[in-house]
Amino acid sequence: MAKRAKAVNKRSRAAAKLAAAKVAAPRAAASKFANVAPGELSTPLDFVRYAVSRFVEAKLVFAHGTTDPMAEAVFLVCETLHLHPDQFESFATARVTAQEAKAILDVIARRVTSRKPAAYLVNKIYMRGLPFYVDERVIVPRSFIGELLDSHFGGSDEEGALIDDPARVENVLDLCTGSGCLAILASRRFPNARIDAVDISSGALDVAARNVADYGLEDVITLHRGDLFAPLRDRRYDLILSNPPYVDAQGMADLPRECRAEPKLAFDGGADGLDIVRRILNEARAHLTAEGGLLCEIGRGRQALDAAFSQLPLLWLDSEDSDGEVFWIGAADL
Numbered sequence: 001m002a003k004r005a006k007a008v009n010k011r012s013r014a015a016a017k018l019a020a021a022k023v024a025a026p027r028a029a030a031s032k033f034a035n036v037a038p039g040e041l042s043t044p045l046d047f048v049r050y051a052v053s054r055f056v057e058a059k060l061v062f063a064h065g066t067t068d069p070m071a072e073a074v075f076l077v078c079e080t081l082h083l084h085p086d087q088f089e090s091f092a093t094a095r096v097t098a099q100e101a102k103a104i105l106d107v108i109a110r111r112v113t114s115r116k117p118a119a120y121l122v123n124k125i126y127m128r129g130l131p132f133y134v135d136e137r138v139i140v141p142r143s144f145i146g147e148l149l150d151s152h153f154g155g156s157d158e159e160g161a162l163i164d165d166p167a168r169v170e171n172v173l174d175l176c177t178g179s180g181c182l183a184i185l186a187s188r189r190f191p192n193a194r195i196d197a198v199d200i201s202s203g204a205l206d207v208a209a210r211n212v213a214d215y216g217l218e219d220v221i222t223l224h225r226g227d228l229f230a231p232l233r234d235r236r237y238d239l240i241l242s243n244p245p246y247v248d249a250q251g252m253a254d255l256p257r258e259c260r261a262e263p264k265l266a267f268d269g270g271a272d273g274l275d276i277v278r279r280i281l282n283e284a285r286a287h288l289t290a291e292g293g294l295l296c297e298i299g300r301g302r303q304a305l306d307a308a309f310s311q312l313p314l315l316w317l318d319s320e321d322s323d324g325e326v327f328w329i330g331a332a333d334l
């Protein structure tokens with residue numbers, strides 16, 4: 001009898017051990033995560049495949065310059081190897097060194113565990129193919145206005161052109177400039193323009209100053225600290241660009257973890273998301289030349305804005321990845 005009890009106890013201890021091992025399994029898998037055996041992954045393509053698996057497994061959100069795990073993995077792997085993402089295909093099957101492999105695994109692990117946007121981990125983002133320095137003092141650039149500058153401001157021959165001759169644009173204002181990315185893109189589109197760029201955040205302006213210097217545009221772009229138009233007094237512009245904060249209260253409450261690493265000031269547009277946009281619309285006319293116009297991104301607030309400013313003929317523009325999230329209005333209609 002005692003012998004049987006001992007055997008049962010032994011079996012249940014073994015079962016308990018097995019159950020404990022099963023419970024511990026996910027932790028073991030998680031710790032293995034950072035411990036890919038040397039040589040198990042050898043090419044950039046291997047590391048991209050591995051990163052995609054980890055990113056999908058961790059349910060990451062992709063909204064900061066890339067929109068899917070593959071593009072995010074290519075960006076991080078290339079950046080670690082000092083390659084432009086466009087060079088990935090050329091080197092996909094090349095061998096990486098042990099030191100490079102370690103650096104790539106490290107950045108993949110940091111992306112998963114920190115949930116920070118990839119751009120913050122490597123202090124870089126590409127917009128319209130151009131590199132910009134970024135850190136946590138600025139939102140990661142992803143404005144649709146970058147694409148619209150190319151598609152709607154290229155010259156009079158283009159269908160849907162909003163300004164006849166980009167070379168005749170003399171003064172541009174980038175309101176809420178953040179990293180300065182739109183001001184810098186505008187300097188390429190309007191080669192004869194002087195550009196003012198305003199932000200209320202001194203941290204953001206430090207980042208913008210670094211980008212302006214990287215592009216050697218100190219003589220073209222002037223940075224101003226202040227609340228919207230306040231630092232500009234009565235200056236007028238041929239074009240005002242703005243990607244202001246426009247997230248409503250519900251959107252702020254639902255921000256994914258990745259976005260919570262970005263400055264709240266860059267998102268928060270008040271209860272209905274339109275606090276800043278309303279002010280821009282009300283004040284823009286006094287800062288536009290007679291032929292000028294305002295190009296402004298507002299996210300998903302189109303319906304609310306159309307209702308609030310029903311007297312204004314806002315022209316809603318689409319981009320490759322957005323549908324009516326940016327409007328244009330000429331000075332004469334404001």
Ligand SMILES: C[S@@+](CC[C@H](N)C(=O)[O-])C[C@H]1O[C@@H](n2cnc3c(N)ncnc32)[C@H](O)[C@@H]1O
Pocket residue numbers: 138139140141142143175176177178179180181182198199200201204226227228243244245246265266267276
């Ligand atoms: C959505 S981010 C846009 C940044 C950049 N233009 C871009 O597209 O990446 C909005 C920016 O507006 C700035 N901002 C917020 N309130 C402002 C205000 N009242 N006046 C000027 N800038 C403001 C924030 O600091 C932030 O840099």
